[in-house]
Every structure is written in C-alpha cells, then in structure tokens.
Amino acid sequence: MSLASKLAKRAVHIRSGAISQLLKLAAQADTLSLAGGHPATDMLPAEEIEEIGKDLLGTHGPGILQYGESKGYFPLRESLADYLREKKGISCHVEEVGVSSGSQNAIDAIAKILIDPGDSVVVESPTFFYSIQTLGLYEPDIVQVASDECGIIPDALEDACRKTRVKLLYVIPCFQNPTGRTTSFERRKDIVTVAKKHDVLIIEDDPYFELRYVGDNILPLKVLAPEIVVYVGSLSKVFSPGMRIGYYVAPEELCDLVTAARQVVDIHANGYAQAVACEFLRRGLLEPHLARIGPIYHGRLNGLLDALEQFLADTPFSWTRPDGGLFVWLDGPPSFDSTECYFEALERKVSFVPGEFFFFDRTRGKNSLRLSFANLCQKSLATAIERLADILTE
C-alpha cells in the first residue's frame, strides 16, 4: 500500500512530528532544556491530587467512570463558572461553559465548525505552533498580523480586515506563547473594536492567565465583548497537563455547537479527571497552590532575565520581559539563523525552540527563538544562557 497516495490534502499541514522530535532531542538528561513548554513537574499539586483521589469514587460516585455529558461534568462546569466570575470577571452562565480534553481539543472543535478551506484566519506574529496546525488542518488562509510588545497591532488587524473578509481572530492575550507578551488593556479594547466593526469572531486562548508574577490582572477580551469571543482556558499549566482538562466559554448556541463537534471526537473529557479538578476548585486549593508556585516561577523568570543581561547585553540580541507565563522570546540580527544553531546548542547541552516553528510561513522567524524558564533553577538558567550566549555570539 502506498500511504502517500491515500493522504488527504490537508495532511501536508501536519508537521507536529518535527517539533516532537526536536523536543525529544532536547530531553536528554544532561541537556539544560529551555525548549519544553510544560510547567515544572514539581510545580504540580501531586499531593493534593493524591489526597483528592483517596475518596473520589465515594464523593462523586462510580458514575464518573461511566460515559458523561459531552459538555462536561456539571459540578465542574459550575465550579468553573464561579471561578471565571470571581477571578476573571467573566460573567457566564453554566450553559455557556464546556469542558474539553485540554484546550487544544476545544480549539480544534471551534475550527471544525467555523473554518471552511480558504477562510481568512488572523493570528499573532509569532504564535503557538500547535494552534497554527490545529487551525491549519482546516485549511484556512492563515494571516499572521504584526504584533508588538502590547500585542497584535490594531492598525495591522484593521488592514488585514480591509484586504479580505476575516472570519476568525486567534489570540493569546496573557504571557503569550512564544513571546511572553501580554496584550495591554487599551490594546484589547482596540482589538475588540476592530473585530466588531468587521464582524470577526475571536478565540481568546488564555492558558497562562493564572501565572502572573508582576502587576495586576487585565480583563479578558471575553469581558469586553462576550458575544463575539470564545474564551478558552486550561488547567494544564497550574493543575496538571496530564489530566487534560480545558474549557471553553461561548454564547450558549455556539457553546453547544462546539460541544457537538467535540462529541464525535472525544465524546467527553475524562470523567475521573473532571471530578478531581472539580474537587481541586471546590476545596479552594488553586489559590494556595498558585501562591506557592508563583514566586518560584517568578524567581526563575528573573534568573533568566538576569542571565540574558549578564551574557547578552551589548550584543545585537534583544528579548522580551514578561510579567508571567513560561516564556521569553529572543530576537537576533537578521543574519542570525536559530535553526542552524539548534544542533550546535544541543552539542553544548542546551536547547530551545527555533523561531520558525511559530510562523505559518516557516521562512520567517529564523532570527528568533523561544526560551522557557519553567523547568530550571536559577543557577542552571545562568549556565544555560552562558552556553547559549557563546553560540549566539560566535
């Protein structure tokens, strides 16, 4: 059988294998990895999850092992609606909230019901590589619109909307992956204004909201324009990625359509995990957990920024200074090629993600790279940046 002759046209967009291979290479035990986008394993509430597990079937009944509602476990949806109201200012009814098998599962379902091949979808420049693919597999025309330290540039968005009928805007407003940048409140208002003017739906992907180390929370786009925003959240960064719990908040009709599209993909998110997550929220464990891990991540972020200052000041390299999240973005001179440097870096036992992965057009981003500070202590971060600086400035 010739597999190539069988593949759907959209399969050319599948290149996640490449990034997986790259992350695998980076996962050598003796390599200081600035590559992975995962939270640190010891920053996950393993003890709390173990404790909750002890009487989970007693508390929630064996029904959590049975098929459940595609929209999600009702008590968890209630807890999420309460949490979103109290902590993010998103006033939503429980019927506007669905639980997905991780947030990517929600983004896939949103794309599935909305994107026809050739539809115009705007994303930030750069943006998260999995989302480029999740959206890309529905074969839209992906337009990466210029972004700066305050987020996507409204005039550039306006230009894009004038050139073509844009259906969807995908943004990561807080501590963006890969840049670490946060879209300012003023900018959020401007983005929403442009989107309303041009009848554009917004996917607000907000998995890092809870990981703010500096300054005050900024109201989500969802609060500014609830009728045109699908808010996608995740418990992966602050609870457990392995538990695969994401959620989406949308006007009820749209929420139900997203649910229906998910139903034929995952039927529903893991019932056991939903019950654990529900208890985690109900027992008020999220806030003390964030209070524990926030300062540690903040220390790591500062460690990375200090090391960059120490080893790359007075070079053509510049970098972002995030207020939270897991990532810092490094820009080099136009002649710099981060992909070329990658294997050299591996030989020097340090790793990162080359910038090209964050662009739909992979000829772009070559002079940039993403650094994650989540998984190394400050001392290791300094060593890693020292090694990296040697390569970058050679």
Next chain:
Amino acid sequence: MSLASKLAKRAVHIRSGAISQLLKLAAQADTLSLAGGHPATDMLPAEEIEEIGKDLLGTHGPGILQYGESKGYFPLRESLADYLREKKGISCHVEEVGVSSGSQNAIDAIAKILIDPGDSVVVESPTFFYSIQTLGLYEPDIVQVASDECGIIPDALEDACRKTRVKLLYVIPCFQNPTGRTTSFERRKDIVTVAKKHDVLIIEDDPYFELRYVGDNILPLKVLAPEIVVYVGSLSKVFSPGMRIGYYVAPEELCDLVTAARQVVDIHANGYAQAVACEFLRRGLLEPHLARIGPIYHGRLNGLLDALEQFLADTPFSWTRPDGGLFVWLDGPPSFDSTECYFEALERKVSFVPGEFFFFDRTRGKNSLRLSFANLCQKSLATAIERLADILTE
C-alpha cells in the same frame, strides 16, 4: 452576531445534539431504557480502579500528571501490544500501537489525515451514528453498503468499488453497533480480498471484541491483512468509558501520522487514566473481570431474546440474535416508523434508539430500531419488551 453566517459548510453534518437530546429524554428515572449504548455502571471495575489509584503516583511517578507522549504512555502501549498478541492474534510492534482519548478520537484522526471532501468511504448498513458523523465531518461521500447477518456483503462491496474509487472501508466486525451482528471468518477473508484488489484501506472498529458470550473468537481483519487495516480498540466497554482510553494499531508510518493528527487535538490521552489502565492490564485484572461480567450480560441478552420471543413471535417483527456485545436490532414491516413510535414509547416509560440514526441518509432505517440490553435486569427487560410490543403491534 449571526452565528449561522459564520458556520463552516461541514457543520451541517453535526446532528449529535439530536441523539443526545433523545438519550437525555430516555434517561428519566422511571423509564426502562433500551436506548443507551453504555455498559452498565455496576459492570465496571470500580473497586479495582480505586485500589489501583491508591498508590498510582507512587508506582508510576508524578510524571503521569505531566504532558506525555502523544502516541501514548509507553508502558500502556507495551501492555496493549502484549494483550493484542496474546488475546487477538494481532502481532504488532509497540511502535505500531497508539493510545487515544477513546476510540472515537482515533477514528477522527484517521479521517482527518485520509479523507478529502468527496472521497468515497464505505460503511456497513446500518452503522454506528457517531462514526457516521465523525467521518461525515470530513465531507466524504459515505456509501452504506448492504450487510446481512454475516456482515457487509462482499459482492455489494465489490460493486461499490467498481462504481467509484473507494478510499476507506469502516467496519465494526464484532457484535456490531447497532445490529449486534458479527462478521464471519469467511466473510472477513472475502472483505479483505476485495479491499486489497481495489486498494482500499480498512478501519476495523472493534470495541466489543471482549464482550463475547457465545462461541469462539474470530480473528480480526487486522490479522488477515495487517498492512491495509487500522485496528481501533477501546477499553470503554470493559474497563471504564469515563476514563476515555482507546487505541489504534497501524503500520508504523500510518500510526505516526494518526498520532500527529491527534497531537493537535488532544495532545495525548489522559496520563493518569493511561497509568490506571496499564496497571489494570499488568495485574491481569481484565480476564477475571470479563469472567464476572460476561455471564451477567449473557443472561441479559437471553432475557431480551426470550422476551422478544414471548411478546413479538408471530408478528411482522424480526430481530438479530447476537453472540455478544450490547445490542439487538429489531426490524419491522416497511410501514412501521420507529421515530414516530418513539415519543409514544417514552410515554409508556420505555425507550430505544430509532433506526434512522444509523443511516447517513436518514430517510432509511425508519422501520428498525436498536435495543440495548446492557443496563436492565432480565425482569425489567421483559417488562420493557412487553410495553414496547404493545406499541409496535398496535
């Protein structure tokens, strides 16, 4: 915002809401439900799962709470490969096995990488409603080929392959949903011969294999033609639907592509659940569990068949006599309309799934209906069929 103007063309295929609504109606406490396709909650190994959970983080480490490999948790993939070799005769390498968030997640990913709009996909007549939709959302031309008590009819399949270039054949060979029929060994050989001749890939969806109550296992199509069959299995019917653990076995290149397509949808199946499932298999708990539940389900199947004999003999209704699984299929005279009867049945406190849901062209199947015997004791089954017979023979 007008949502209708935003929807992708494929969204017209989303009708899972309808079946969910129908199942919700059927779930009234005082209604005897022959509708749901779920295993009985008290047939799930809740105690074993609770016991395994007690030291799961100790045994498998906190890494199960972290992001994991998209292809699945390696120890579970090893356990599955062993299980498939020993119990099903499928000789597969661990790299040919992937774990999905339920089997539907695997079917979605297979469809995503293979089906272009307009591609010809053959399925049985009737077949599982979610699969019609999962496949249908990629907009193939779905051809439901005539099937009899031995499975899909090879001559009909041959005809379909001559009329158009068929890319994919989707079959449920054991205790099919909705008919309960099993494709005979001879028939399997013939199907594989036709598929090879016409260069057709096969999805073998086999979630009921373990639920055989009568006779001997029949070798999967995967054993007969490993190079053209993607075998999709599930732990939902015999372990826990809520845990959402399915798996797929395919030649390595195809397996990796399916994994890559899944990666941007679910990233990976729930790590905690994968570790629980791994322990369940490793500790040899599946076989004694099947030995416990098999006879109970068998008793219920016999209870249903006896009641049908008692209340519907000498009527124009006929039904299948499965050797396993969860379902019996009832055919009425051409004038019978099961959808029309549905609400009357609900009033009489009995429910089923109308036959039309199992056809892509929903004008078909109206004179049939699916009965599940999994969730009622024999006495309740008799009462349910007595009520149903009243309506059907009115």
